[in-house]
Amino acid sequence: MSVVVTVARGWIGTPYVHQASTHGAGCDCLGLVRGVWREVFGREPEPVPAYTPDWSEPEGDERLWRAALRHLTAKRIAEEAEGDLLLFRMRRGAVAKHLGLQAETGPAPTFIHAYSGHGVIESALTPPWERRIVARFAFPERT
Incomplete structure (x- = not known):
């Protein structure tokens, strides 16, 4: 089993908290990835600026x-x-x-994933979720 999966499963049950990335206390989907990165690789590769729930949408960025x-492949x-x-x-769109x-x-x-109203959960990757995937990335090799 992947070390990323093992670490991520340890976050299951962490409450959903927008912009947070603290194991057991709260995280959002990006915070989950940031927290798993820290546990597996150490320091995060770049600072994450504050963001709102609708970030990037007005600009389509x-x-x-x-x-x-x-940072990923x-x-x-x-x-x-x-x-x-x-x-x-x-x-x-x-x-x-x-x-x-x-x-x-x-x-x-x-x-x-960390999902509003649910916290960190493991979900079935059902067709409605699969249709929404637009990119897939591999983490770097651990050194």
């Missing part, structure tokens, strides 16, 4: 996608692996701004 490209969406970062577009971590692949795929 794919900030999250660009940030992922700076882009993959084909169909090239599934445990521990991949998934980027979702929640509405047609909107910027992509929800993140999850692929936990299981195969006939019953799952992903771990």
Whole structure:
């Protein structure tokens, strides 16, 4: 099993708190990824500025996608692996701004994410979620 998945599963049950990234206390989807990064790789690769729930939408700016490209390796969406970062577009025409971590692949795929009203959970990667995936990334190799 991927170390990213093992660490992310340790965050399950963490409450949803916008802009937070504290294991057990609160995080949003980006905060979950930031926290997993810190546990697996150490210091975060760049500071994250404050952001609002509608960040990037007025400008149509794919900030999250660009940030992922700076630190992760882009993959084909169909090239599934445990521990991949998934980027979702929640509405047609909107910027992509929800993140999850692929936990299981195969006939019953799952992903771990922080979701408003639910906190950090592991969800089935059902067709409605799969349709929203716009990018897939691999984390760097651990040294």
